[in-house]
Amino acid sequence: MFLARLVAATAPDEPLLPLSVENLTFEAGGTRLLDNVSLTLGQGMRTVVMGPNGAGKSLLLRLCHGLLRPTRGRVRWALDDGEAVRRRQAFVFQRPVLLRRSTLANVTFALAHAGVTLRCRRDRAMEALERVGLGHLAGRPARLLSGGEQQRVALARAWAIRPDVLFLDEATANLDPSATRTIEGIVQAMHEAGVKIVLTTHDLGQARRLADEIVFLHKGRLVEHRPAAAFFERPRSEQARAFLDGRLME
Numbered sequence: 584m585f586l587a588r589l590v591a592a593t594a595p596d597e598p599l600l601p602l603s604v605e606n607l608t609f610e611a612g613g614t615r616l617l618d619n620v621s622l623t624l625g626q627g628m629r630t631v632v633m634g635p636n637g638a639g640k641s642l643l644l645r646l647c648h649g650l651l652r653p654t655r656g657r658v659r660w661a662l663d664d665g666e667a668v669r670r671r672q673a674f675v676f677q678r679p680v681l682l683r684r685s686t687l688a689n690v691t692f693a694l695a696h697a698g699v700t701l702r703c704r705r706d707r708a709m710e711a712l713e714r715v716g717l718g719h720l721a722g723r724p725a726r727l728l729s730g731g732e733q734q735r736v737a738l739a740r741a742w743a744i745r746p747d748v749l750f751l752d753e754a755t756a757n758l759d760p761s762a763t764r765t766i767e768g769i770v771q772a773m774h775e776a777g778v779k780i781v782l783t784t785h786d787l788g789q790a791r792r793l794a795d796e797i798v799f800l801h802k803g804r805l806v807e808h809r810p811a812a813a814f815f816e817r818p819r820s821e822q823a824r825a826f827l828d829g830r831l832m833e
């Protein structure tokens with residue numbers, strides 16, 4: 584069992600993508616919050632999920648990542664191995680959840696959880712911390728770091744496990760412009776390293792900077808799924824036009 588985990592974490596041969604979402608529906612308390620969404624996300628493009636408050640962006644990401652179970656429909660990966668699928672993706676939340684340990688230990692803990700051998704953990708964790716510019720703070724208690732630094736620890740943790748797919752849900756919503764740009768630079772570096780990026784944001788500037796394609800949701804429905812340049816220049820739907828003009832609040 585342990586060996587199987589190790590192999591899954593270190594030798595990802597078969598592609599995980601594309602990710603197909605088929606007639607995905609999520610209901611809670613008698614309300615349909617995500618309504619029959621179908622789309623396919625492939626390798627390479629940075630996908631930005633946009634839409635007004637309550638559109639279902641977080642729900643879509645959480646369902647894709649397996650944090651929630653759909654009421655109907657399904658999430659299908661190219662790889663038909665639930666354990667490997669789970670281990671080859673990472674999720675960064677709006678507020679990072681950090682352990683009451685050193686910055687380094689937060690990353691090595693994630694590696695232990697991913698089945699990486701004790702021998703490799705420290706080097707891999709340090710490498711990831713260096714990549715996000717936090718090598719010098721490895722020994723500092725993680726919870727004493729600034730908000731932007733804490734989010735960089737979350738990204739180092741994600742990077743260290745070498746995921747195929749990284750989901751980010753409003754990862755910069757609480758950060759100032761400088762910390763936001765730092766996070767965007769790390770996301771861009773992960774994209775260039777071959778990690779599939781799927782993120783939600785309220786920040787139109789960020790969407791324009793990072794997106795290759797846009798998934799636009801409104802009231803739980805998929806309204807547009809198009810290349811970013813086309814979406815921003817010629818949105819097809821009235822909802823998207825209103826949203827880009829700042830006229831669609833929910």
Ligand SMILES: Nc1ncnc2c1ncn2[C@@H]1O[C@H](COP(=O)(O)OP(=O)(O)OP(=O)(O)O)[C@@H](O)[C@H]1O
Binds near residue numbers: 611634638641642
């Ligand atoms: N587990 C849940 N149970 C019940 N309702 C939920 C649950 N998760 C989300 N919702 C509701 O579903 C709707 C969509 O939520 P979601 O968080 O996906 O929206 P969002 O598009 O990410 O919005 P925002 O931009 O405001 O973060 C909201 O009305 C939210 O209150």
